[in-house]
Amino acid sequence: MTETTQFRVVDFDCPTCASTVERALAQTSGVETVEVHYTTGRVEIAYDPDVTEPGDFQTTIENQGYTPQPA
Amino acid sequence: MNVTQYYRNHRKAVVTAASGLLYAGGWSLGYATAADTASAFVLVLAAAVGGYDVAKRAYYELRSRTVGIKTLVTLAAVGAIAIGEYWEAAAVVFLFSLGSYLEGRTMRKTRTALQELLELTPTTALVRRDGDVVEVPAGDVAEGETVVVKPGAKVPVDGEVVDGESAVNQAPVTGESAPVPKTSGDEVYAGTVNQDGALDVVATGTGADTTLQRIVRRVEEAQEAQAPTEQFVDRFARYYTPAIILLAVGAYALTRDVLMALTLLVIGCPGALVIGPPVSIVSAIGNAARKGVLLKGGEHLERAGKIDLVAFDKTGTLTSGEARVASTPSREEAVGDAASPPVGVRGFDYDDAEALRLAAIAEKKSEHHLADAILDAARGAATSGGVRPDGGAVAEERIPDPDDFEVVAGSGVVAHHDGREIIVGNRALLDECGVTVPDDVAAHVREREAAGETAVHVALADETTDRSEATGDGTVVGVIAIRDELRETAPRVVQELQAAGVRTVMLTGDNERTARTVAEEVGIDDYRAGLLPAEKQAAIEAFREDGHVVAMVGDGINDAPSLATADIGVAMGAAGTDTAIETADVALMADDLERLPYAVELSKATRRNVLQNVGIAVLTVVLLLSGVLTSNVHLAGGMLVHEGSVLLVILNGMRLLQY
Numbered sequence: 001m002t003e004t005t006q007f008r009v010v011d012f013d014c015p016t017c018a019s020t021v022e023r024a025l026a027q028t029s030g031v032e033t034v035e036v037h038y039t040t041g042r043v044e045i046a047y048d049p050d051v052t053e054p055g056d057f058q059t060t061i062e063n064q065g066y067t068p069q070p071a
Numbered sequence: 072m073n074v075t076q077y078y079r080n081h082r083k084a085v086v087t088a089a090s091g092l093l094y095a096g097g098w099s100l101g102y103a104t105a106a107d108t109a110s111a112f113v114l115v116l117a118a119a120v121g122g123y124d125v126a127k128r129a130y131y132e133l134r135s136r137t138v139g140i141k142t143l144v145t146l147a148a149v150g151a152i153a154i155g156e157y158w159e160a161a162a163v164v165f166l167f168s169l170g171s172y173l174e175g176r177t178m179r180k181t182r183t184a185l186q187e188l189l190e191l192t193p194t195t196a197l198v199r200r201d202g203d204v205v206e207v208p209a210g211d212v213a214e215g216e217t218v219v220v221k222p223g224a225k226v227p228v229d230g231e232v233v234d235g236e237s238a239v240n241q242a243p244v245t246g247e248s249a250p251v252p253k254t255s256g257d258e259v260y261a262g263t264v265n266q267d268g269a270l271d272v273v274a275t276g277t278g279a280d281t282t283l284q285r286i287v288r289r290v291e292e293a294q295e296a297q298a299p300t301e302q303f304v305d306r307f308a309r310y311y312t313p314a315i316i317l318l319a320v321g322a323y324a325l326t327r328d329v330l331m332a333l334t335l336l337v338i339g340c341p342g343a344l345v346i347g348p349p350v351s352i353v354s355a356i357g358n359a360a361r362k363g364v365l366l367k368g369g370e371h372l373e374r375a376g377k378i379d380l381v382a383f384d385k386t387g388t389l390t391s392g393e394a395r396v397a398s399t400p401s402r403e404e405a406v407g408d409a410a411s412p413p414v415g416v417r418g419f420d421y422d423d424a425e426a427l428r429l430a431a432i433a434e435k436k437s438e439h440h441l442a443d444a445i446l447d448a449a450r451g452a453a454t455s456g457g458v459r460p461d462g463g464a465v466a467e468e469r470i471p472d473p474d475d476f477e478v479v480a481g482s483g484v485v486a487h488h489d490g491r492e493i494i495v496g497n498r499a500l501l502d503e504c505g506v507t508v509p510d511d512v513a514a515h516v517r518e519r520e521a522a523g524e525t526a527v528h529v530a531l532a533d534e535t536t537d538r539s540e541a542t543g544d545g546t547v548v549g550v551i552a553i554r555d556e557l558r559e560t561a562p563r564v565v566q567e568l569q570a571a572g573v574r575t576v577m578l579t580g581d582n583e584r585t586a587r588t589v590a591e592e593v594g595i596d597d598y599r600a601g602l603l604p605a606e607k608q609a610a611i612e613a614f615r616e617d618g619h620v621v622a623m624v625g626d627g628i629n630d631a632p633s634l635a636t637a638d639i640g641v642a643m644g645a646a647g648t649d650t651a652i653e654t655a656d657v658a659l660m661a662d663d664l665e666r667l668p669y670a671v672e673l674s675k676a677t678r679r680n681v682l683q684n685v686g687i688a689v690l691t692v693v694l695l696l697s698g699v700l701t702s703n704v705h706l707a708g709g710m711l712v713h714e715g716s717v718l719l720v721i722l723n724g725m726r727l728l729q730y
Contacts, residue, residue, distance in 0.1 A: 008182070010175075010178070010179040010182045010183060011083070011175035011176070011178075011179060012175065012178065013170075013171040013172075013174040013175040013178070014139075014140060014171070014174065014340075014342060014345070014346060014717075015305075015345050015346065015349070016132070016137060016139040016140065016340070016345075017128070017139070019135075019137065020128070020131055020132050020135050020137060020139065023135035023136075023137070024131060024134070024135055027135070037294075037295040038349065039181075039182075039294050039295060039349045039350075039352075039353040040182055040185075040291050040294050040295055040353070041178075041182040042291060042295065063127075063131070064128060064131050065082075065083075065124050065127065065128050067080070
């Protein structure tokens with residue numbers, strides 16, 4: 001089973017910040033694919049709902065110092 | 072909102088402000104008094120407060136195996152404290168926090184520009200259910216339900232008008248400046264504004280499945296696609312940072328100047344270079360979206376910025392595409408009586424109305440747009456005068472189906488009915504069928520064509536005529552002049568493009584004379600007449616070989632190959648058709664050319680803007696590097712210039728939001 005979820009991060013301040021978040025999310029167990037776009041702030045994650053849940057992603061993004069909003 | 076939550080939401084601002092205050096305090100302490108230790112303490116505190124978040128993010132950077140600016144800034148600040156440069160450490164951290172705060176804040180504006188577009192869709196809808204009108208969430212409206220849209224209200228769903236009459240402001244979706252009249256059978260889009268009358272609309276798309284939503288999704292995809300400049304800059308950045316770190320190590324090894332080495336670290340992120348181009352492009356795409364123009368991505372945008380020739384398809388692009396039998400008499404004829412048929416029809420030794428009727432029979436099953444015009448005119452002629460109330464049925468009786476018919480591509484049709492052969496088409500078709508065209512007919516045709524109309528011959532022959540040889544059998548019985556009105560906006564659009572230094576060319580399947588007249592009416596620079604679809608492609612190929620960057624404008628459906636051949640394919644009327652959006656590089660949502668000059672000029676402005684941003688970034692790097700290596704720029708100064716340049720390119724790029 002794969003589910004997808006989206007967030008919008010409006011306060012990325014540099015392209016590298018977006019790729020750092022992308023890698024951090026990709027390292028989360030249960031995450032299958034991640035796309036993080038600096039320009040639009042759109043974060044799209046495909047994950048296995050048996051292993052992880054959107055709340056985990058929210059925490060990961062917040063830990064990096066950014067504010068995710070539900071898209 | 073309580074204090075904790077406020078802090079959570081505005082953490083960056085609070086941290087930056089605190090760090091700034093401490094920095095100012097520490098600096099004044101050191102400046103005004105001799106309390107060096109106290110001053111140093113406050114400055115280190117300022118660096119710690121501002122730097123905690125930076126260091127934390129540096130940790131994440133390293134964990135994901137990137138050396139980014141946060142890592143470099145952290146290193147520089149720690150290094151500065153280690154060598155006793157407290158003031159520099161605090162200044163670097165404060166300026167960096169301030170810079171990133173402002174950068175995040177300004178980028179937020181470009182990122183939310185599209186959301187504003189979506190917020191135009193109302194959240195609730197009035198729906199007719201069980202004889203009542205009830206208010207429900209817009210997303211809960213089922214397809215096929217009837218939605219009531221009051222005057223002044225926004226349309227909550229995509230749908231078809233089934234009752235009422237009104238003008239609808241479609242600017243949010245199509246960018247059209249003038250309201251569009253709507254009545255039964257017309258399509259309306261969610262997010263548009265109903266202006267004067269109530270409308271009953273049967274929903275065809277609701278919730279996330281509306282034209283506006285689809286457009287916004289596509290715009291986002293476009294914004295996320297990397298332009299060639301961005302890819303180049305990203306590749307460059309990947310080597311730039313490690314190179315600067317090596318340079319810092321090298322500089323330290325040679326000069327033993329720690330401050331210089333640390334300063335090199337601070338400027339080691341080509342911030343303005345990587346941020347500039349995407350901000351320009353995202354702003355431009357966002358701006359275009361709000362004006363009903365979909366730019367498919369940075370790559371297309373960068374190419375569109377080089378356009379120097381725009382080729383237009385004539386039918387449906389420069390003209391309305393609604394062909395009608397001409398209602399103006401030719402010069403040689405007096406204005407006839409008001410009765411049918413339209414004066415664009417002329418019989419030769421034959422009844423005008425009967426010639427039209429024969430043409431209508433032959434064209435009845437054809438799907439060509441000229442066939443529709445002939446059928447409409449024939450039905451109108453049959454019913455004019457109000458002789459019978461049930462005119463439609465009469466018309467259908469009077470225009471029977473042909474026994475058979477054959478379409479000759481680009482020429483016309485040959486059909487059989489009632490023991491006769493009916494040939495309807497251009498001169499080439501008549502020649503092919505061996506029908507002689509008398510001089511008076513040819514003269515009449517020339518005259519109508521010179522008026523910008525398409526003249527269609529109607530000829531009759533015996534069914535038994537052997538087509539294997541030109542027998543000269545068959546008689547021209549009439550000529551039907553068909554007119555396709557120019558779009559009102561066309562001449563102005565052409566003029567604006569010319570003013571922007573763009574050459575304009577019309578491509579058409581029409582004959583030379585008709586094409587020349589239309590070209591003159593529009594004021595277009597050049598035209599190519601008598602082109603078959605494949606020849607339009609060849610014409611575009613030829614322009615490209617001459618070194619032009621060519622945009623081709625069409626409806627995106629019939630002319631998809633030509634659009635694909637051009638450097639930039641521009642489809643119009645894209646709000647209605649997904650195919651057009653698929654094939655085009657630039658899609659004009661409105662079924663109109665109005666926004667074309669804007670799209671071309673915006674692309675050019677974007678190209679300039681990207682170049683300016685790259686210029687600012689490169690200049691900054693050169694200035695900083697030479698400043699640092701000559702020991703004229705130290706930590707704080709370097710950081711100030713670096714952050715300043717990043718803000719400058721963001722603000723410069725954001726000018727395109729207002730273009």
